[in-house]
Each structure stands twice: as structure tokens, then as C-alpha cells.
Amino acid sequence: MTTPMVEAVQVHKSFGRVEVLRGIDLTVMPGEVACVIGPSGSGKSTFLRCINHLERIDAGAMRVDGELIGYREAGGRLHELRESEVARQRRDIGMVFQRFNLFPHKTAAENVMEAPRTVRREPRRAARERAMALLDRVGLSDKYDSYPAQLSGGQQQRVAIARALAMQPRLMLFDEPTSALDPELVGEVLDVMRGLAGEGMTMVVVTHEMGFAREVGDTLVFMDEGRIVEAGQPRDVLGNPQHERTQAFLSKVL
């Protein structure tokens, strides 16, 4: 039996007294694309951020490729990992943010080179060549030396994808990657993601793009109020939702 790439077991998370995640169970196998949809405040972004320990979980367990994330088990209890160990785990998990979060003081190529240079200590020349290859792949061959402020939103998000890929992750997390984009720029980012999925990258995508979820997703997860209400093949969930909350949500967005 293959190890799941992501395995969430009864994940709980509260911010103060507000319980945002109330027991999430999710398994994503290698090569799968899981899309997470749901109304705002449903906890979908928080769940995504728990996968690479940007948020610490309060109860349950999160495993990536069989390894417990953010904690280690000793004597039947969980102990939070040291910062350097969390950093090591995050190297294999790429993340793309809604608001790109490119480093504004670095050019596109420098953004992509940054983590290989500082974390992996790659030589400058090799890192630069790989950065250029990655930027070619996302269709930005003419933008190596442009600063983020000189790029459109769609171009910035593609640089952000290249930057995440530079660490050769086993898993890619996308947090509403097209929500901050002008409508005509959404397509170019989805194209890159579609290509990535086609190459067999395991992806967890929080999104509002139902078309993308239907076409590219292997699993569609509908979340509401910190719980997974419904999950299954995108065709089934979108075409024939079983739960009335899913029906209500989809009737508003489709």
C-alpha cells in the first residue's frame, strides 16, 4: 500500500475561543489533486496552512508522506518540533499564496533563487540557471530581471509558483491562487497549475474556480463551519450534491 501524501486525522484548530477546524479527516494520495471549496470563514485556508505548520494544530494529527508535521511523538505524547526541524519539513512542501507574497526587493529570478541559495546553499550559477528554466516553464522567459512591481498580477503569481517549485517539493499547496487576480489574468495561472497536475504533482488547492476543480481535481472537498460536509469526485459533488448545505452553496456560486 502506498503512503498517502497528505493524511489529516481529526485535525482541530481554535483561534482563541473560536473553533475554526472541528475535526478534519482528509487523505490525498501521491499524484492526486484535491480541491477544497466552501464559503469564506469555513476554515479551508486555515486547514491548508496547517498542512505545512504555518498554523499549529490543537488536536489530531497531520502527516505528509508519512511524516508527522510540526510535532514528534514521544511517550505517547506530542511535542512541538523545533523551528529548524519545522523548516526542514517545509522544504518539501511548496506553497502559493492568494496575495503572491513575492519578495519585492528581488527580481523574478532572485525570488526563485532565494530558497535554493540560502537553504540548500546551491552555487549562484546553478541556482540562476534552474531559476531561468523554471521561469521559462511558467512562460516568463522575458521577465528574469523584472521586479515584482513591474509585473502583472498573473505574472507575479506565476513567479510565485516557480519560486515554490525551485525547492523541488513533493506536495504543492495553493491558497486561493487566483482570487486576487483580474478576471482576464486567471486563465494564465490556471494553465500553469493544470500543467503541473498533468506532470503528476500532488496538489491541495483551495479555490473558487469550479471549472478548474471539475476539470483537474481528482477529489473535491466541500467545507463549512470547520467541518468537511461532503467529499468525492468533483463530477459527483458538483453535479449531484447530497448535502443541503452543499446544494445551497453551489446554487449561489455556479
Next chain:
Amino acid sequence: MRHPGRWLAVAVLAVLAAMLVNTILTNDGFRWPVVGEYLFSGPVLNGLRNTLVLTVLSMAIGIVGGIGLAVMRLSPNPVLSSVSAVYIWLFRGTPLIAQLLFWNFLAALYPRLALGIPFGPEFISFDTNQLINQFAACLLGLGLNEAAYMAEIVRGGLQSVDDGQTEAAGALGMSRSQTLRRIVLPQAMRVIIPPTGNETISMLKTTSLVVVIGYFELLTSVQRIYSTNFQTIPLLIVAAAWYLALTSLLSIGQGFVERHYGRGTSRGPTGSRLFSRAPEQGTATG
């Protein structure tokens, strides 16, 4: 005339400027020959050298200490954060002159300073007065005081950087210190540099306080000269000329540093767009 008020103001200012130039050239009290005689004289240049050395070293202590204190202040560890808060409170809350005197008279409190195991044996010990001479007391007083002010400036800069930057770096597997050095500090510099320029220019003149512990710099040297020859005004002009020259150099240097850290921002220095006459149209964003 389209702007009568503006023309009237220009006329008034032109007359005032003419009067100023006239009095500077014709009033013998300025004694310009005396100014020329002392501008490059030995004692003045000695004082100038001390002013420069004290400013550079004190600001270096202040900036390095300020960064350390700011990072501590923002640390999730409550002990580090409180220590930094108490330091800033103490050093900003007491007069600099008192701090200079305190370091100078430290020997009255602790005649000997030693390195060793706390409450245990000592390895080496020093006579406090030998270890902390006047010059060292000046540096301690000016530098440690400056660190408290710089800490708040650096903290403001660090907090101005979007949290998304730290998250993006963290998600890439960069450590906290790598994120600070490579991502957050370089962006914070844009906010940190202008007030640091202010602090440096202010320090240039604040160094004159070292006279209270018997050390000397530019202003002290000049005072010593005019207290014997009574050419007060010309010698103050000598000091003012040097201070202005140094301030001009610093301003030029600040411009270069600001341009360096402004990389990647289409806006240039903060506020330049707000106050420019014809705003640039259509920058490539969005």
C-alpha cells in the same frame, strides 16, 4: 498677474535675502579673516577628528545594539521582550549627560571589574578606571543611549514589513534568522534609513556633551580658543561651517543608501509621488 500673492512673497523674500548678504559682507563683527585663520587650524581639526570618531563609533554601537534590541523586543519569548523594553525605558528615560557621568564615574561604584564564574572564581580582573577611560566612557554613554532610540526605529521598520513576507520565506523552509537577514531587514531599511539619518546628524552635534566628562571635540575646541582670544562669533562660525559640511556629506550618503534599498519599488523614496508636480501615469502594476 495670475498669482499676486506668490509674487508679493517672492519680492519680500528677495529683499530679505539681499539684506542678509549685505550684512554678512559689510558687518566687520563677523571677522571673516579670523574665520579663515582658524578653519583649518590644528586644535579645530583635532576636535573635528574626535567629533567624527565619536559619531561613527557611537552610531555603529547604536545601530547594531538597536537591531538586537528590536529583534528581542519582537521576540515571542517574554523574557527577551521585557529585558529589551526595560532597557529602552531606562536609557530613553534618563538624561544623556547623567549617563555619560555615570560611565565616567563607574569606578566609584565598582573599583574593579572582573571576568569569571558568577558567584565563583574570577579569571581576570581590571582596574575600572584603566578599563573605562574617558574615551570609552564617551562611547558607552553615547552608544548605549543611541541603541535605545535606534531600537524603536528598527522595530518600526520591521513591523512595517507585511507578515506575508515572513510566511512566504517560512513556507520555503528558510529559518527565522535567514528570513530576518535576507527578507525582512532589507525591506525594513526603507523605513529605517530616514530617521537613522536624523539620528546620525543629531549625534554629530550631541557629541559636544562629552565636555561634561572632560573630553573634547569640535565645539569644545572652538570654545577653548574663544575663551582665550574672545573671538566668539568667528569661532562659532568655524564650528558651524564644519557641522554644515559634515551634515551635507551625510545627506548625500543617505541619498545613495536610500536608492540602494529602494530597489524594486516603483515609487522611489516614500512620499515622492505624493508631492511630485506631475505624477507618472500608468506604472505597470495590476
